Amino acid sequence: MKTITDPAKTDNPVAAELGLRLYRQMVRIRLFEEQVNELYTRALMPGLAHLYIGEEAVAVGICEALKNTDYVTSTHRGHGHCLAKGATPDRMFAELLGKEAGYCRGKGGSMHIADPATGNLGANAIVGGSAGIATGAALTAKRLKTDQVAVCFFGEGALGQGVLYEVMNLASLYKLPVIYVCENNLYTEYTHFSETTAGDILLRGTAFGVHGESVDGQDVRAVHAVAQKLVGRARRGEGPSLLLSNTYRYTGHHVGDINREYYRSKQEEQEWKTKRDPIKNMGEWLAGQKLADRSALEKIESEVREEMKTAVEFAIAAPYPGVEEVDQDVYA
Amino acid sequence: MPETAIRELTFAQAVREALAEEMRRDPRVCIFGEDVAEAGTPFKVLSGLVEEFGSERVLDTPISEAGFTGMGVGAAMTGLRPVVDIMFGDFLTLTMDQLVNQAAKVHYMSGGTWKVPMVLRTTLGATRRSAAQHSQSLHAWLCHVPGLKVAMPSTPYDAKGLLKTAIRDDNPVIFFEDKMMYKQKGAVPAEDYTIPFGVADVKREGEDITLVATSSMVEVALGAAKLLEGAGISAEVVDPRTMWPLDEKTLVESAKKTSRAIVIDEGYGRYGVTGEIASVIAEGAFFNLEAPVKRMGAMHVPIPFSPPLEDLTVPTEQTVFDAARALCGQA
Numbered sequence: 147m148k149t150i151t152d153p154a155k156t157d158n159p160v161a162a163e164l165g166l167r168l169y170r171q172m173v174r175i176r177l178f179e180e181q182v183n184e185l186y187t188r189a190l191m192p193g194l195a196h197l198y199i200g201e202e203a204v205a206v207g208i209c210e211a212l213k214n215t216d217y218v219t220s221t222h223r224g225h226g227h228c229l230a231k232g233a234t235p236d237r238m239f240a241e242l243l244g245k246e247a248g249y250c251r252g253k254g255g256s257m258h259i260a261d262p263a264t265g266n267l268g269a270n271a272i273v274g275g276s277a278g279i280a281t282g283a284a285l286t287a288k289r290l291k292t293d294q295v296a297v298c299f300f301g302e303g304a305l306g307q308g309v310l311y312e313v314m315n316l317a318s319l320y321k322l323p324v325i326y327v328c329e330n331n332l333y334t335e336y337t338h339f340s341e342t343t344a345g346d347i348l349l350r351g352t353a354f355g356v357h358g359e360s361v362d363g364q365d366v367r368a369v370h371a372v373a374q375k376l377v378g379r380a381r382r383g384e385g386p387s388l389l390l391s392n393t394y395r396y397t398g399h400h401v402g403d404i405n406r407e408y409y410r411s412k413q414e415e416q417e418w419k420t421k422r423d424p425i426k427n428m429g430e431w432l433a434g435q436k437l438a439d440r441s442a443l444e445k446i447e448s449e450v451r452e453e454m455k456t457a458v459e460f461a462i463a464a465p466y467p468g469v470e471e472v473d474q475d476v477y478a
Numbered sequence: 479m480p481e482t483a484i485r486e487l488t489f490a491q492a493v494r495e496a497l498a499e500e501m502r503r504d505p506r507v508c509i510f511g512e513d514v515a516e517a518g519t520p521f522k523v524l525s526g527l528v529e530e531f532g533s534e535r536v537l538d539t540p541i542s543e544a545g546f547t548g549m550g551v552g553a554a555m556t557g558l559r560p561v562v563d564i565m566f567g568d569f570l571t572l573t574m575d576q577l578v579n580q581a582a583k584v585h586y587m588s589g590g591t592w593k594v595p596m597v598l599r600t601t602l603g604a605t606r607r608s609a610a611q612h613s614q615s616l617h618a619w620l621c622h623v624p625g626l627k628v629a630m631p632s633t634p635y636d637a638k639g640l641l642k643t644a645i646r647d648d649n650p651v652i653f654f655e656d657k658m659m660y661k662q663k664g665a666v667p668a669e670d671y672t673i674p675f676g677v678a679d680v681k682r683e684g685e686d687i688t689l690v691a692t693s694s695m696v697e698v699a700l701g702a703a704k705l706l707e708g709a710g711i712s713a714e715v716v717d718p719r720t721m722w723p724l725d726e727k728t729l730v731e732s733a734k735k736t737s738r739a740i741v742i743d744e745g746y747g748r749y750g751v752t753g754e755i756a757s758v759i760a761e762g763a764f765f766n767l768e769a770p771v772k773r774m775g776a777m778h779v780p781i782p783f784s785p786p787l788e789d790l791t792v793p794t795e796q797t798v799f800d801a802a803r804a805l806c807g808q809a
């Protein structure tokens with residue numbers, strides 16, 4: 147295992163502007179997800195809702211190292227990736243509610259949001275389902291010399307899927323500009339990863355010649371620093387990498403997963419929330435470095451709260467797609 | 479409670495009881511799948527089994543559908559009787575080589591030497607707002623393959639009896655459960671019973687039209703039959719219960735009696751189960767039919783997330799009612 151990237155030791159000093167941006171982006175994801183929770187528990191949102199709360203630093207640290215034109219593929223827990231890559235909350239909420247103004251005209255929903263304008267090739271409800279897509283996007287970028295890179299976000303549960311290893315081999319053979327980001331939040335649905343994952347995760351990539359690193363996924367500066375390094379490698383044609391981001395989901399596998407004691411303790415949850423919260427810790431770091439004072443951080447929070455409130459109102463008021471929409475777009 | 483008492487069980491409880499009884503009866507029976515042990519699956523169908531049978535017989539797996547389905551095939555060939563759990567029928571795509579090229583063919587290719595006594599339980603059905611990758615009814619794919627048997631219970635009673643038969647069968651059986659049906663209750667005897675494969679069940683007798691319905695569509699057909707009664711049309715509802723083996727005789731006889739038939743199934747209409755059953759009826763009852771056999775299935779689109787769109791994609795009591803009236807010349 148590679149050692150965890152220490153931000154203090156990277157030659158990537160985070161400027162105040164970047165620091166505040168990382169902070170704001172994380173707050174946007176957190177407050178977006180709080181609204182999702184609210185919509186869901188008020189029975190305004192159909193289907194399932196898998197919240198990204200607790201994992202914000204991973205999506206933000208990585209997407210802030212990408213260009214708008216770079217690609218990402220996402221998962222069933224995808225709202226964070228989508229926002230971090232640049233989607234707007236109003237159309238996201240509209241999609242979550244199945245409204246026509248949504249990114250997919252309401253036909254995709256939470257688990258399938260995609261947005262070509264920000265390089266988001268789509269969330270995916272099949273675990274590991276986007277590994278091929280991200281690799282294919284990297285192949286296109288290489289063939290057409292577009293200088294783009296592709297990031298494949300996946301939960302550690304996807305380590306069980308054979309397709310992941312097939313594409314790592316392909317990406318390594320063809321030196322593709324793709325970064326496989328494993329978000330290890332410790333649990334698949336209701337099972338600890340140690341019960342489903344043998345051996346060393348990074349060595350799985352090493353076996354194919356895929357460059358591996360791991361990072362504290364609660365430290366947005368560390369994630370950002372390592373992402374810049376891996377994106378740089380990819381753009382220079384140095385091939386694929388596998389980034390293991392160690393993180394934690396604060397809430398249930400989905401909003402309805404309330405009684406969790408049979409698979410993890412309340413104390414464990416509490417410890418992550420109090421000691422390793424990415425937003426709180428970044429806020430303290432910004433304050434400690436005198437890059438922002440309390441009131442600046444509070445202002446960010448209230449601005450974002452307003453942004454989310456307006457976006458939810460937009461989505462609730464938006465109409466459903468017309469019935470004629472149902473058989474549109476089956477074929478291109 | 480006396481041995482023969484009829485209790486009300488939910489569909490999920492009936493499935494669990496069948497598994498528990500078979501596991502008590504035969505130590506070779508075991509379960510593998512994702513979150514099958516302490517979690518008892520996301521649908522809580524298997525709750526309590528790991529506590530009784532232990533984690534060797536109720537084995538939590540990684541998210542490796544191809545791998546553990548293949549493990550099921552090999553284990554079945556060599557002395558275990560695995561019941562493989564695939565959470566959503568949509569994930570069957572990941573298991574297809576193991577089912578189609580391995581499990582289905584081993585017995586035949588080995589000249590009858592090896593057997594694959596494996597059951598694969600999975601789900602089907604839309605209208606749960608789960609979008610295109612968690613809502614499909616893909617059973618027709620498996621029905622197409624020689625060597626596989628396919629069961630699709632529509633009541634708790636049928637679920638228990640058919641699952642026991644599946645576990646005792648020496649062939650690979652794919653067992654489809656409608657995930658919207660898990661909480662539905664019905665009478666289930668406490669004692670051991672099995673339901674033979676290839677025997678349809680007439681869920682309601684009628685004179686004017688036959689509604690052949692599978693799995694989730696049986697309730698819909700029964701609801702439509704009630705509406706039809708109000709319109710003066712007497713509908714018979716026949717549930718084949720197993721798609722293969724298929725009880726062609728009962729289907730044909732019912733259609734001969736009523737002279738009209740609609741086949742309703744939640745899979746896609748095109749190239750689907752409904753087409754097969756409709757042609758069985760057309761061939762067998764041609765001279766007794768007063769109208770072409772009609773098929774009703776899922777609309778030929780990926781299942782959309784948006785509720786008002788999703789609701790258009792599957793047959794409902796109302797659409798079956800309308801179609802039946804039209805077929806009976808009442809439209």
Ligand SMILES: Cc1ncc(C[n+]2csc(CCOP(=O)(O)OP(=O)(O)O)c2C)c(N)n1
Pocket residue numbers: 222223271272273274300301302303304331333334335399512541543565569572
């Ligand atoms: C191929 C496949 N198998 C099973 C599932 C059901 N499922 C949905 S999410 C999930 C757990 C995923 O865990 P992980 O990849 O670690 O992501 P997390 O939910 O922890 O973010 C499972 C088993 C699925 N969607 N796809």
